[in-house]
Amino acid sequence: MATTLGDNALALSTVQKWAAEFKRGRENLEDDLRGGRPAxxxxxxxxxxxxxxxxxxxxxxxxxxxxxxxxxxxxxxxxxxxxxxMSKVSARWVPRLLTSDQKYTRLVMSEVNLTLFEVDPVSFLERFFAQDECWIYHFEPETKWQSTQWKRPSSPAPKKAKVVSSAGKVMASVFWDANGIKIHFNL
The missing domain is CATH 1.10.10 (Arc Repressor Mutant, subunit A)
Known part of the structure; x- marks a missing residue:
């Protein structure tokens, strides 16, 4: 075998091992399945x-x-x-998560206001007296890294609503019209 195959010849111990296997009844050359950790x-x-x-x-x-x-x-x-x-992404921050009814109400009100504005743009803005308020919280919000989660490329990005804390907050209110801020106070 060494003369015929040269460097590709099997070692004598390997030939003896396979000869013994075939004498015991083995009929194929494939390795047997082994237990333990998978490859x-x-x-x-x-x-x-x-x-x-x-x-x-x-x-x-x-x-x-x-x-x-x-x-x-x-x-x-x-x-x-x-x-x-999958990849891990941060939730996109939105001020509030609205219900379908709330979204529809905002759509209708926006269309009504747009119609009024198109009729008389100058007096439209002068008729409004607006107020806005915002709770200012004294706590440590969740970080962007803490809000990351796994998603597939085809699934929508996760969203999270503004965190509402029951304690440690102050409300800031602002009133204004077309000419500017009228009053500002904190409670």
Missing amino acids: TATTQENNDRIHHIVMDERRLTVNQMANTVSISRERIENILHKELE
Whole structure:
């Protein structure tokens, strides 16, 4: 064999091992399945487990998921980004989350005001006396990093409403008309 195959010849011990295997009844050359840790952690089972974990709690970190599933951070990141096509993004801040009825009411009022403005633009603005108020809170709001969560490219960006705290707040109110601010006070 060494003369015919040269450097590609099998070692004598390997030939003896395979000869013994065939004498015991082995009929194929494929390796037997071995127990223990799989060659890769990117399996359909792990993909499903990670997907289920993320859908239950979108704010988990990669380290928290790795500890839960007992596979490496790198495998978790590979599953999230390449297999599940997810990325972690911050929620977009909006002043308030309105109901459908509130949105419809604002639409109707805006259309009425636009019609009045088109009839007489100058006197339209002079007729209004407006007031606005805002609660100013004395607490530490959630940071942008704390609000990040996992999402797919096709799903909409998460939103969060302005945080309402029951204590530690002051209300600022402002009144004005077309000529400017009339009165400003805090309660």
